[in-house]
Amino acid sequence: MKKMMCLLLGMAATEVFGQSIFTYKLGSIEVHMLVENTGAGRPQVLLGADDALKQRYLKPGFQSSTNTFLIKAPGRIVLVDTGFGGAVFDSMKKLGVSPGDVDAVLLTHLHGDHIGGLSKDGKALFSKALVFLAEAERDYWTRVNINAGAVAALAPYSGRIRTFNPARLGAALTELVPGISAIAAFGHTPGHTAFLLQSGNARLLIWGDVMHVQDIQFPRPDISVSYDSDPAMAAETRKRMLEYAVRNNIPVAGMHLVFPAIGTVQAAEDGYRFIPAK
Ligand SMILES: [Zn+2]
Numbered sequence: 001m002k003k004m005m006c007l008l009l010g011m012a013a014t015e016v017f018g019q020s021i022f023t024y025k026l027g028s029i030e031v032h033m034l035v036e037n038t039g040a041g042r043p044q045v046l047l048g049a050d051d052a053l054k055q056r057y058l059k060p061g062f063q064s065s066t067n068t069f070l071i072k073a074p075g076r077i078v079l080v081d082t083g084f085g086g087a088v089f090d091s092m093k094k095l096g097v098s099p100g101d102v103d104a105v106l107l108t109h110l111h112g113d114h115i116g117g118l119s120k121d122g123k124a125l126f127s128k129a130l131v132f133l134a135e136a137e138r139d140y141w142t143r144v145n146i147n148a149g150a151v152a153a154l155a156p157y158s159g160r161i162r163t164f165n166p167a168r169l170g171a172a173l174t175e176l177v178p179g180i181s182a183i184a185a186f187g188h189t190p191g192h193t194a195f196l197l198q199s200g201n202a203r204l205l206i207w208g209d210v211m212h213v214q215d216i217q218f219p220r221p222d223i224s225v226s227y228d229s230d231p232a233m234a235a236e237t238r239k240r241m242l243e244y245a246v247r248n249n250i251p252v253a254g255m256h257l258v259f260p261a262i263g264t265v266q267a268a269e270d271g272y273r274f275i276p277a278k
Helices: 002-008 052-055 087-094 134-145 150-159 231-249
Strands: 021-026 029-040 063-073 076-080 104-106 130-134 161-164 175-177 180-184 195-198 202-208 262-267 272-276
Touching: 021 202, 029 087, 029 195, 104 150, 104 175, 130 134, 130 180, 134 150, 134 161, 202 231, 231 262
Parallel strands: 076 104, 104 130, 130 161
Antiparallel strands: 021 029, 029 063, 063 076, 175 180, 180 195, 195 202, 262 272
């Protein structure tokens, strides 16, 4: 099914040595960006981008990644998405975190490259974590357009799943766990969610799959990809997120941005530009 193709980003699981973890300090929180894999990007997934546009923005051999984010806050460990369940676990180990230490897993959406690490052989890999996801996302994939992979990944967490209704961008926020709130980022999937982290005055927007091909989608946020279940809505969400990030000077982080996958957004002559964190 096309909508589940996000897990097939066509990336070889190439290890980028020395570029598997990027650590970002946010007030009293440490945000560790964990690379699951990096490989060749796929220009053919771009919708409505002609050859001239691709030639203008895409460098030959441009890359795409799949990432997760491990948040170490005082007294709490939170994971945002689980990747495919591969290299992410090695990176957690390097950081001295075992899956049993994770208190909460927040899910941006239920595509396979985000929930592949939740369960194995019918068992929950995170023995004590609560799993948070948008009610609309859970309902869509487990009741409306049933996806066996999503159902199987969530099944071992029965009784530990907490659903929520993410706030519209700019509306009052409700914290899911201290310092982390959910924001509606619908379009990539029906319940796709971004998470806003706050520690003191520092903020970070982890926006999930708002963007897949950054070299073209920062300057041209109107371009969606074939992985988006509603490309028009995904484009609207992308534009609103970018505008919000610039207006409020909030750094962004993404599951398919390339290393370091965290940075600031600036308005540019043609749309926006991304300044990677150092
Ligand atoms: Zn994805």
